[in-house]
Amino acid sequence: WSRPMWLAKSLIGACLLANTCLAFMPTGSNMLHLRSSGRFSSQCRASPRVPALKLSKGRTAGLRMTAVTPETFEFQAEVSRVMDIIINSLYSDKDVFLRELVSNAADACDKKRFLAITENKGSADNLEIRIQADKDQKKLIIEDSGVGMTKEELINNLGRIAQSGTKQFAEMLKAKEKNKGDSAANLIGQFGVGFYSGFLVANKMTVTSKGLNDEQGRSYRWESEAGSSYTISEVEGDSSIEGKSGTRIELTLREDAEEYLDDLKIKALVQRYSEFINFPIKVFTTKTTYEQVDDEEANKDLKEGEAPKKKTIPVTKQEWEVQNKQQPLWMRPPSQVTAEQYEEFYKSTFKAFDKPLTLSHFSLEGQVEFRALLYVPSMLPFELGSNMFDENAGNMRLYVKRVFINDKFTE
Structure with a gap:
């Protein structure tokens, strides 16, 4: 050419x-x-605000918490309808769930920073997002140190959707399906329903959150298996959330979604979708390096004056690795x-x-x-x-x- x-x-x-x-x-x-003006940017959100929480130095097991008897709530009819649409229409584009949940976490951090500056609420320090796979329990955990949610906010944000928005979402989804050049996955963030995309890969979603607006500093756990209801319970002695606020989302993965337990897969998705998010996104990774050490077995018969023999051994190291360093x-x-x-x-x-x-x-x-x-x-x-x-x-x-x-x- x-x-x-x-x-x-x-x-x-x-x-x-x-x-x-x-x-x-x-x-x-x-x-x-291209970046839009703030006049209508709220219409293009990447999902409902599911604020976030912090991981405890890479450990997901043994967290000290006791849940009070949970209360059961029925999902608003529109929520059940949206979940059904998402799960059945976007199954071939499952990767989108991570984009949506990370965007929620970034929103939570952004809101906490705003409140710290304008109302002197909380601290804007150490705002970050962490992602970790628990291969033993088949769980993917996404946490942030953002504004968090109170019990009422969990009900309003995760149990309800504006009816008019649901109808418009369904209508536009049908239009997208007719036009094969468009992706239906792009709609879920625009209508603030991206949180429910977690059910594309999970049988169960558990959200533990401590809201900045909760004067007593209580933590609550929201749980659902994508049915017609969800439960909320207070979590006593919660040590999973560091600081005054945050949210921890646990996805109990389906058998056909266990590929998302691979940290290489997670890192690739973060770099593809969220490379320019303005809060650090850390993925808990396992790295293998090789070191040379003395070969004790081979050196048993070492003669005087001979250099000690070496052997190469693998060394496994686990650490948090920031994925979005590019500005x-x-x-x-x-x-x-x-x-x-x-x-x-x-x-x-x-x-x-x-x-x-x-x-x-x-x-x-x-x-x-x-x-x-x-x-x-x-x-x-x-x-x-x-x-x-x-x-x-x-x-x-x-x-x-x-x-x-x-x-x-x-x-």
């Missing part, structure tokens, strides 16, 4: 829809990020970004070895406000080299509020 032809292919246009949060980032060929340059004013930073971001984001031929970093204000960063590569990107006309090459990515949404565009 001639250079002008693939350069033209690289410069993909973007269309802004009214009252829609958009952020575009092409892969390999170019890059464009979104498009959020900063162009005057505050150096040429070196632009180049480093280009190479690390697109796994490229060439330098960008040129770039454009700008912002526009109007009915829809956005910031954009557009790269044109100096070499033919791999995706375009494989098939210049492949519409599913993923040469553009859509981000909403720093969260990856889609990279398949047909128009």
Whole structure:
């Protein structure tokens, strides 16, 4: 292909829809990020606010807590309907559950930071999100140190949905199913029902939360198996939540979802969907390194003057590893970004070895406000080299509020 032809292919246009949060980032060929104005950003949330809690240094067993006799509540009819829609319509796109729950955790941290600044409630220090797999109990645990929820907030946030929103969600889902180019998974965050995507991979969800607004510092546990009801109980002596607030979500995984117990799988999903979240996302990982030590058996017959013989042994190490160290340059004013930073971001984001031929970093204000960063590569990107006309090459990515949404565009 001639250079002008693939350069033209690289410069993909973007269309802004009214009252829609958009952020575009092409892969390999170019890059464009768009951010909506705050006027309607709440309509594009990645899920209900399921705030969060902290892990205890990688340990999930032996937490000291006693649950008081639980109260049983019936789900609002709309909730049961939405859960049924999500579980049956999005089964082929199960990965989306982690995007939604991490986005919830980020919301909780963001709200806690806001309250700390504006109302002097709590502390904005050490806000983070942690993810850990418990392979023995087949559980995936997602925690954050955010604002948390009181008993009333658990009922309102996890047991109810606005009826009008449910109807609109169902109608738009049908429209998505008719248009195979669109992903139904993109709707769940927009309508604030992303929390229920956890049931795509879990038979049971358990949410333990300590709300910042609970003056007595009580913790409550919400549990459901995706039926018509859920239970809430006070947890006495809860040591799973450090600090004044937070939320811990435990997913008891289905047999066909045990792949999510693999920390490599979890890290890949975090880096794909949540790389630009502005709170540290830590994954509890197991690493194997190799060290050389003296070979005692071989050195038994060591003669005088001979160097001790060595052997290589595997050493297993477990630690928390931050997955989102990359900062979104498009959020900063162009005057505050150096040429070196632009180049480093280009190479690390697109796994490229060439330098960008040129770039454009700008912002526009109007009915829809956005910031954009557009790269044109100096070499033919791999995706375009494989098939210049492949519409599913993923040469553009859509981000909403720093969260990856889609990279398949047909128009």
